[in-house]
Amino acid sequence: MSKWSYLHSPPTVPNVYISLNDAIKKNAETSPNTEAFIYRCADGSRQSIISKDLYEKSRCVAKYLITSGVSRQDKVGIFGPNTLARIVAEFGILLAGGVVLQLNINVKNATDAADMLDKGRCRIVFADPGENDVLFPVISSLENEDNNEKQNHQIILLRKSSSTKIAHTLLSDIQSAENAGTVLPEVYPEDDAIIFTTSGSTGKPKMVVHSHFNFINAFLHDLITEQDNIEDDGFRLQSITTGGQIIDHFCTKVLGRFCRSFSVGYGSTEAMAVTFLPALYPGDHLETGNVGTPFNGVEVRIVDSEGRPTKIGQVGEIQIRSSFLMKEYFADEAITMKAFTDDRHKWFKPEDLGLITSSGDLIIRGRVKDNISRGGRKVLPALVDDVVKHLEGLRLVATVAVPDARLYEEVCVCFIAEEGADLSPSDVQRYCEEKFSKDQSLDGMGSMPKYFVRFDEFPTLFTGKPDKQELRRRAAGRLNLPVR
Structure with missing residues (x-):
């Protein structure tokens, strides 16, 4: 093995130069009755869709989108939990030559999603109101509340809703309607396929573009080539x-x-x-x-x-x-260039x-952004967490940077105690004084925390990860430190 820090696992199969559209059509022709997707509900029930039905329903959706004005590489938004209806909608967008814009809505007024829809110039949005219309208020927030104004987007609901607040079309009505005269466009492997949003753990979520080529080689081809090696011994x-x-x-x-x-x-x-x-x-x-x-x-x-x-x-x-890397951050050349090395x-x-x-x-x-710049030292929060988390009575710990006038940043341990545990900041400080030595930082010069703040709960992102930026702000506020 080389002395340099480099790893490479060579590909076992060559890349395939096809689109996701080619794959779904081929599966419908060669394995029409094979289950393409299986959905397990929270109550344990099972739903599935076979390859033939997936292609036919998605094709009808695609033709509807085309007749509604969707052209090649137009962005179409989609929002809601994982369901088979969502799968049909996503493949419908792809078969129409469009690009799936995955929406993660984190605020009740949906301003974060509205920004993405505007940036992508989306005119059509597929949305799932959820069980008992639990998500409908969020969907309606995407539109103008003034009844005198025209609705911003055409809404296609993935399931029925009892609400009549906004005009909408039902997926079930269009996935079985045949538009005989509508021709599906040619879609190329390196066309944009899906735009994901990042979790936003280091700031505002970025819009990540992946092509058909990225996806087909990262996932579908492996599933096809490995299906005979996966043992089927029942659901467990x-x-x-x-x-x-x-x-x-x-x-x-x-x-x-x-x-x-x-x-x-x-x-x-x-x-x-x-x-x-x-x-x-x-x-x-x-x-x-x-x-x-x-x-x-x-x-x-x-x-x-x-x-x-x-x-x-x-x-x-x-x-x-x-070859699985994204193409770019959508509509942001500066961030895209920064994300890659500037050599060939x-x-x-x-x-x-x-x-x-x-x-x-x-x-x-x-x-990298979580590193704490304490004077000339770089402190790794993850290594601090790895020591502190073993303290009895501690449920969660997250080490963050807080401002310091002399050293620029200081180390702050934020923690949540287990229910019923009488764990004070002083207790955590004493534990750290017993455990820390100077080998716990990036440069080996020491990382004993200065501040300790107890929380009842941490702010979180939609992924469930702690929202480190918000946690830093709250910790600094609790310590009466200036917030940068």
Whole structure:
């Protein structure tokens, strides 16, 4: 193994140069009665749709969209929980040559989604009002409340609603209507397919564009080639795979009780699947932050602050290269350019910190933007959390930066105690004084926290992750520090 921090898992199959539209049509022709998607409801019931029905219903939706004025590469919004109806709508948008704009609405007046719809110039939105119209107020917020004004968007509901507040069309009415004279457009592999929004963990969510080529090679082709290797032994929870934040050994307590095996993955909206840690079983140990080795066709390297490769075992910034990477951030060339290295090799920079072990595993250490600049020292919040979380009576911990006039930033431990636990900030401080040594920071110079703040709950993003920016603001406010 090289002394430099670089990993590469070569592809096992060549890339396929087709669109998602080509794939759904081919599956409908070659495996018409095969279940294409299965949906498990919370009550345990099971719903599915076969390849033939998926294509036919999606084709009808596509023709409706075309007759409604949707042209190639037009953006069409979609909002709501995962359902089979949503799948039909998404493939309908793709078959029409459109681009699926995934909407995550985080505020009640839907101003965040309205901004994305305006940016994408969306005229049509598919929306799910939810069970008992629980989501309908959010959908109606997308439109003008003044009855004298024209409705902003054409709304197609994915399920029936009892409300008559806004004009709408039902998906069930258009997915069976045949428009014989309407011809579906040719869609190319490198056309835009889907726009996702990032979680916004480091600021305002970005709009990430993926092409048909990205998707077909990252997911569908693997599913097709691996289907014969997947054992079908009935519905049961065989394994739990998790990611999205740094995972530690505590999470493996689900083994034996809730699942047979436990795995960890690493990826992002921009890069999709990057690495995977093979299944752990009862008795196995998980090193904090270990996310395994790259998926086939993915390269990973670690670089220092000057962009030079680090040696094995040294912490630095993670960079990724693969054919699964996003095309761009929608309508934001400046952020797109910043996200990639400025050389001809074009490595993607997810703004994560990590290291590569001598055994070839990638270890995640935190986010670049989460690093705390304490004077000349860089403190890794994830390593502070990894020490503090073992304190008895502690339920959750999140270390953040707060302003400091002399050192620029100071280390603040925010924590939530377990129900009934009498855990004070002083208790956490004493614990830290006992546990911390100078090897817990990026430069090995020490990271003993200065502030300790107890919370009842943390502010969260729609993904369930702690909203670090809001947590910083609240912690600084509780400490009577200026908020930057």
